[in-house]
Amino acid sequence: MGLALVSALECAAEGVTFARDAGVPVFAGVAFGLVAGSVLLVRRIWPVAVVLVSIAITPAQMGLLMGVLGLYTLAASEAPRRVIAALSGMSFVGTFIVAIVETSRGVRHTSELGGEWFPPFVALTLAIGLTAPSVLLGLYVGARRRLMESLRERADSLERELQLLAERAEERAEWARGEERRRIAREMHDVVAHRVSLMVVHAAALQAVARKDPEKAVKNAALVGDMGRQALTELRKMLGVLRSETGSAQSGPGDGAARRSVVPRQVSEPERERVPVAAPSPAAVAVAAAAVGTGAGEAGEGPCLAELEELVGQSAAAGMVVRLSVQGEARECAREVEQTAYRVVQEALTNVHKHAAGARTHVRLAYRSAEIAMQVENEPPPEPGDASSARLPSGGNGLVGMKERVTALGGVFVSGPTDAGGFRVSAVIPAA
Template structure:
């Protein structure tokens, strides 16, 4: 799990944190202010003041991008009146346009682009006048306007693309979170359905056991006065039935407790290994031949195979005896083949839980998927359960 987490983090894009972004903006403004000092060397105090003021609003470009654009545009307009040559402070204008396209609503980004185009025309005319150009014909103004407009367009396009990417990523994250919530609800519903099924089974077990106990207890009460030996045998039957019912009820209640099964609400082939480990922990000697890695098979077939192994191992614990050895084999080819074989008492063991309902359940699960189950005494002793589920 730590390896997976590290791999996921390595693929995430690197981004500045809140403090890093604040320091980046401060350094950007500081760099533009330092560039403005060049106007002091050239003897342009007005240009120095305006070039130093224009970048300052960029400190708030992430939180109030449109207001920053208006402030920078206003200072640029003031500069066009006071200074007739380009200044380093005008570098703040494309940064402000980028910020509006990046973090402001779409209509504000379009407005910023239009303001930038208007500023390109004003700057081109003002610079030509400052350079001593008397002829303001289209042929002279157009190159400056197109160049400045291209810079503004590039800044706006970069900001709009970044905003579009962020919105796309946010939509993907929201969709993934929604899918995760849906999956959690489906798992919860599946677990609830499984608990309801187990509750119905527990009701049947308890109702059957109690009905037998009540009938036997009534018979023992009437027989005690006439034939005490019959009453003793009947009380023994009551005790046996009560123990069996109690054991089955405890098993079903154990399945209802979270975390006791060690598997998901709908287990599959990969969870058969858990059944083997559980049987070994209970003292049963189990030899397992399981596919590794686990092949990808339909969920219904995987669940049926898991339940067949589960029921077969339960029967081994009930009937095979304490020293029985078990061999579990699961293979996947044209179908899923399951075999659970033990060397215990097998069919010679006394019946413990009624007329073979576990085997009936196995056959019913296999039949749903067009498969078969064969169960009976194994050659050389013991008991074997073989199932085949076609894919």
């Protein structure tokens, strides 16, 4: 606003001289100057119009300030470079022509300043001085302004990206914490639930035969104690692994990777001697009692398919009529695959103890070229009044945990009742 007022006053003052030279009333020249100079008000909106007006009034020797500011604003704006070059050239030519005419006129009236070189030199110097500095300064300011805007936009974009990454990192951390809870719960369920179920079965059998067969009751009591010690040993190993990994995670950076490192690996079970798949006998009781005392594997190593026969033997020792059949040539597979296959059979046998105590059960394991298949199928359970029923509680998460384990390795898991009234659990896991 202030520059526009100064420009209007300048043009009004120059309008007096213009009116006298043109032979028009002075007030007309002053009014024309005020209107022309006021155009500088819109230089930020229409810089091209301001430059055109300044070029138009250049022959009247008006609008010096308006021309300089108009060229500066135009060069600093977002106008195309060819438009800036064209209007700057027009302003240069107009200023040069007016300057050379006025200089030539002045030289003719002054005898001391002669020569043909003086008017062009003065006109060129004046034209360059009135156009080049303003255009160059405008180009510099415009480029710097665009650079600052670009940096500001980039900073805003980076801030938004960082905020989005922080939100995603928080979501991943929350997902990792939930996954940790699910995996820990699944490990605890797999390690403890099977042996506790066997303990309850033996306790029920002990209650049934305590008075009728004291010798068998003593054997069942020994099995209950052995199973309890095994469950405590495995639980202690699980908690030891959790403590060690949690301690190492807390000592390092508290990021998502450290949180994920707390997830426990498969826990080991003691290496045991092979037992025959048969009904309970004194030899089987002795082997089961000695299982706790045999060497334990290192923490972090899980069960393998070589221990499957022993697992089935433990269920047979608990009174289950179970048969194991293996098809194909036995071979070592990936550790995760063998652990998952073992846990599937273990959980399926636990479910038989819970829901179909006394039912005849078939465990089938098949080694194929690129996969391992397993199936645990039980026949219909005996009558509800059978004394073998231990009324075991169920959390309803066994089948879900088995399916999660199998699908995590790219396998297929299917479970459901059979036409004969029993239940079947089947899983196929890639061997690689």
